Amino acid sequence: GFVLALTRDGSALRARREDISGAPPLRIFPEAPLVFFWKDVDAELRFTVDASGTVTGAELEQGDVSLTGIRLQRESPTHR
Numbered sequence: 001g002f003v004l005a006l007t008r009d010g011s012a013l014r015a016r017r018e019d020i021s022g023a024p025p026l027r028i029f030p031e032a033p034l035v036f037f038w039k040d041v042d043a044e045l046r047f048t049v050d051a052s053g054t055v056t057g058a059e060l061e062q063g064d065v066s067l068t069g070i071r072l073q074r075e076s077p078t079h080r
Helices: none
Strands: 004-009 012-017 028-032 035-038 043-049 055-062 065-070
Touching: 012 035
Parallel strands: none
Antiparallel strands: 004 012, 012 028, 028 035, 035 043, 043 055, 055 065
16 A cells, blocks of 8 residues: 655645655646546546545546545644
8 A cells, every 4th residue: 555645735736655755746636526637647536525525535546556545634743
């Protein structure tokens, strides 16, 4: 498995694989309300939500590979 770290940069959303040392966060672009894609990589990310609309995980599709993951909560350095 791997961890995909998501960050907001102004109005842009960026994603970075944490298991790849030195990998830069790449911008992901909205295709639908819960579906995003990369322009740099042929991949798609679909967020899953619960009944209240809170993101609970995501599905990553790249080529013939489909991975499902859960949301991990991390404490922000500014909110310790």
